[in-house]
Amino acid sequence: MDMQRPSGGSPAAFIVAGALLTVLALVAALGVYFVFLGGGSFLSRSGGGPTSPVSEQVEEQGISEPISDPPGVTGDEEDPVSDGPAEESDEEQEGPMAPPTTTDEPEGDFVSTYDEVSDGVVRVAVGMCGDYAGMGSGALVANDLVLTAAHVVQGYSSIQLQLGDQAVVGEVVGYSPGDDLALVSAERPLSGHIFEVSDERAPVGTPVAALGYPLSGPLSFSGPGTISTHDEPIEYGESGIAVPNAMRISTAINPGNSGGPLIDADGEIVGVVTGQRVESTGSAVPGYGYAVPSDLAAARVDDWRDTPEPLSAESCDFEEVEEDSVYDPSVLVTSIAEGPDVDAVTHVYYDYFDGINSSDYERAYAQRSERNQSSYSLEAFSEDQSTSVIEDVLILDVSGSGDTRSAVVTFLSWQAPKYVPEGESCAYWTVQYELTRGGPHGWVIDDAGGYDNKGGWDHCFAD
Incomplete structure (x- = not known):
């Protein structure tokens, strides 16, 4: 799951409702690109998601909010998408074109349904070797099984399943890139609504809504819309991901909705969100969202319960890293600092944070000083x-x-909410680290605290 691929342009394109926009294949006869957005919604200064205070910190080199110890510092912790309306295409589009609606509150008959089922919608956080972490959505289909999209977990090195204040490790026990479906097993049971997956295909015209975590934000309701048509084939080129008979929906979806449940007014899953059509400018085409039909998903879940088809986690081997090969800090760490030690310090934080993301905890731990390790x-x-x-x-x-x-x-x-002061599962941090000589890069982390005697954590989703 590459981080950076050319984005190209064409009259229209299909995008997976995940994150980083990436061209995978050109279908010349149709004049369209099929593009892929990676494993869920990524938070970055140039992408979607919550507004980051980082840009202000770059300008001011300061911090205004107090924090406590960030995750991964001490050992004493206690338990590309348009931000505005889609532009109208100059190209003629076939099929329904009614503009979708996206709201955080359900409407009409879906109000009580949302209240009943919303606590079964899971955030799927995916770590990848040497890459950003991806964010997608999923649905509890058993207290230890989460149904999601195959592209959300493709290339994973670690998976965390987050549901309310619960956070557990997951592993893929079912993976079908041929219809963009996956099943993730939770390390321990999760408490929440257990969805029923319909084994019958919902007819065209059925009112539907999408539940998930678009743009890496909080749980959101999108809709209601309708099923517009059946059996539209979608292929995502070199990724191997395809949906041969996708159903088109008018419900609005965004990066981060990938893998989330598409439900009817009774709360039954009638589809699994997979993608969305966009113009070459990146603007979404209204009424052109896509989902995998529930009859396919139900059959896959039944098969995987009886006979698991696991997808093993990628093994991240960073031993004897070469400067010009594996090590590329730009995929995770950016530096605006100056000085003779910046490159070495950047390497320290790349190995530290990427080691955490890829579950290579020995590599991350090796960036800490002997004094620090002696108490942790x-x-x-x-x-x-x-x-x-x-x-x-x-x-x-x-x-x-x-x-x-x-x-x-x-x-x-x-992270699990217990590691953030106000029980948040997502936080921005500003930390002043003290480093001393040692370790593979000449410097190791010896201590950490609040910047300029202030600390520095902030909410990801500030109003």
Whole structure:
């Protein structure tokens, strides 16, 4: 699941309702691209999702909100999408073109249904080797099984399932890129609504709504819309992901909705969200969302319950990393700092945060000083970081002399709510790290605290 591929242009395109826009194949006869958006919605300064305070920090080199210790620092913790309306296409479009609606509150007959089923919609956070972490959606179909889209988990090195204040590790026990479906097993049971997956295909005209975490935001209701048509084939080129008989829906979907349930007014799953059509400008085409029909999903879930078809996690081997090969800090860490030690310090934080994301906790732990390790074992560190996904790392400043350095670093983290002061599962951090000599890159993390004696955490989804 590559981070950066050319985006290209064409009269229209299909995008998976995940994140990073990536061209996979050109269908010349149709004059369209099929494009793929990776494993869920990514939070970055240039992408969708909550507005990051990082840009202000870059300008001001400061912080205005107090924080406590960020995840991954100490061992004493306690238990591309348009932001506005889609532009109208100059091309003639076939099929229904009624503009979709996206709301955080359900309407009409869906109000009581939403209340009954919403606590069964799971955020799927995916770590990948040397890559950003992806965010998608899923639905509980058993207390330890989550139905989602195959492209959300493709290329994963770790999976965290987040449901309310619950966060558990997941592994793929069913994977079918041929119809963009996957089943994830939770390490321990989750408490929430268990969805029924209809084994019959809902007819055209059925009112439907999508539930999920678009743009990496909070749980949202999108709709109601309708099923517009059946049996539209979608192929995502080199990724191997395809939906040979997708159903088109008028319900609005966005990056992060991928894998989430499409429900009818009774709360039954009638589809699994997979993609959306966009213009070459990136603007969504109204009325052109796509879902995998529930009869296919129901059959897959039944088969995988009886005979699992696991997709093994990618093994991230970063031993003897070469500067010009595997190591590429730009995919995770950006630095605007200056000085002779910046490259080495950047390498430290790349290995530290990427090690956490890829579950290579030994590599991350090796970036900590012996003094720090003496009071915080590898086992405790690994347990504490098992729910963490780190994104959007920015090194603001590196200073110091002799055998010590200070680094001011901002980043975003997803983790079990108990690791954030106000029980948030997502937080922006600004941390002043103290480094000392040692480790594979010449410097290791010795201590951490609030920047400029203030600390620095902020809500991901501030009003």
